[in-house]
Amino acid sequence: MKRSVLAAALGLALSVGGASAEGFERNIMTGGPQGTYIQIGRDIAALGADCGLTLNVVESAGSLENFVGVRNRRNTQFGIVQSDVLEYLKTFEANDPEVQKAVKGVRIMFPLYNEEIHVLARKDIASMKDLAGRKIAVGKKDSGTFLTATLIMDILQVKAGERIDINPDEALPKLLSGEIDAFFYVAGAPAALFTGNAIDKAKFHLVPITEAPLLATYTPSRIEAGTYSFQDQPVDLIAVKAVMMTYDYDIKRNAYHRESCKAVADFSSLILTGLDKLKATGHPKWKTVDLTALPPGWQVGVCVKAGMALDYKPACKPPAEKAGGGADDSNEEYLNLLKQRLQQ
Template identity: 75%
Template sequence: MRTFAILLRSLFLVVAAAILLANPGHAAEFERNIMTGGPTGTYIRIGKDIAALGGECGLTLNVVESAGSLENFVGVRNRRNTQFGIVQSDLLEYLKTFEANDPEVQDAVRGVRIMFPLYNEEIHVLARTGIASLKDLEGKKVAIGVKDSGTFLTASLILDILQVNAAERLPFNPDQALPKLQAGEIDAFFYVAGAPASLFANADIDPAQFHLLPITEAPLLATYIKASIPAGTYSFQTDPVDVVAVKAVLMTYDYDPGKNAYHRQSCTTVSDFSSLVLNGMDKLRETGHPKWQSVDLSALPPGWQVGSCVKAGMALDYEPACTRAKDAGPADNNEDYLNLLKQRLKN
């Protein structure tokens, strides 16, 4: 597991260097960014839905593609003008566990906060039909995602928990892995994404050659949540598939508005978008990604704090700093829900 700490430090150095190159000797213009994932994943679609809420009142939120959870975590902590990132809850659990053992990781975690829990991400493992279970990946070539992605973290943890010794753990992202699987170059690949994942929904996958593996092994249930991918979610999948899931979480930083102008503007941004998401849930469920239907904003993973700027935006009388008139939302109708949510998030 020390590999992840080394990777975390490397990412911090890369991000810090990028900031210096982009901003030599002067402060960058203030902007708002959310780090998401690859172009075919669910993270980027969720990010675009949140950005659309901001756009309705003139608040521009740039949706930034990334390799996934670990890069997003580092981005929120260390990348300028990046107030939001979407990460997986098993990454949070890993860092929380590792925090006490490593001062550098402890420093990385300090100040990072949950904005809201989002949805469960199903763990997809697409494999040749001759492979029936995760145990059958023993001795096989398996793509586990690029090293700074959430898929890499989850795949590595699952294979380690089950003590499955793949012949090769290959660092291909899902977009790269799918054609390699179809060409017979690998035997299976992991992909952590909220179903329906557009990679599978838009691909021509032969059901006679490939299928989603069931993931029901008891040792995994101490870390992951039981889930199911319904029949017909993908054209190649005629039956429901029992799997496990990890929760996606919208992360932010606990900005101090009294520290400087950047912290003050960023805190306002976090408060504004907290309010927009809270009061825009009906619209998100109606017009956004199907995963918004299953979002429970009060389902916080244990042990993590909600940011003070988030709590400010949750006030019923909070008004986002819109630069364009915004249609009145259903705040009055949601008052009971918001009060309940505030009570659950109070600590």
């Protein structure tokens, strides 16, 4: 990834104002209205609502805005971020004061699921190399899609004829009308953008992404046939991990930090104990979540660890206690394993 691209995006994100204790709220930064992040955020908010905790789900441009928002944005305790964004922030952190400022205090909450890298294109674009010289939408500059698209094209040394910095919601109609040739979209499949719009399979398809140089950074993946109405065959491509981030609040500092740490601990506990419910009733991607698959080099927050204690009780009022109370033996064993792995 080019250092200048990262710096420009960080400059946009760091302009957000600092946090304040006034009018305390709980917020999670997600993504666009048709993306997977926003659905995951709504699922987590529903867990809170079940026991009287309000979590506001905030639309955003995506990963980098979310990352810096967790550190800087008012009343924002949570954000969902791509693992390749984390990797490259770490790469630049040692020698770049601006990146150091952005990274300071931001911590892992939980790893979530793999996000597929979709490249929807005209049918005559058969491979990533065919993007050379074409008009391509790569996402807004403070989004994870933008950074991923930039990195992939740099690795493959593919030079677009024109790069358009718009989000996927804006890019899809431009592709369908012939104004652009392709666009990148990083989202967990099935992505609502592709399931809620009519896409002519005779004209458009998902481009396979199987180039060996990309496998040092990304995970091989596959979108099975029929996932989208325009897709008759399975498509091999690559994926990144979505990670839920938070801030390392200091309960000795002030009331805002104490309230925010409590919110992080509460929702850490709710996600741990409610994972089976999320898998049963939430977005399909919850079924693939492994809460122990931590990206290397990142620490779990202190407030997260507090909420992982088996005897921790969220500050909420459940509608009704289940008969017998407490977790069954298998659930307790699972929670103990998670606690051990995440606290290492």
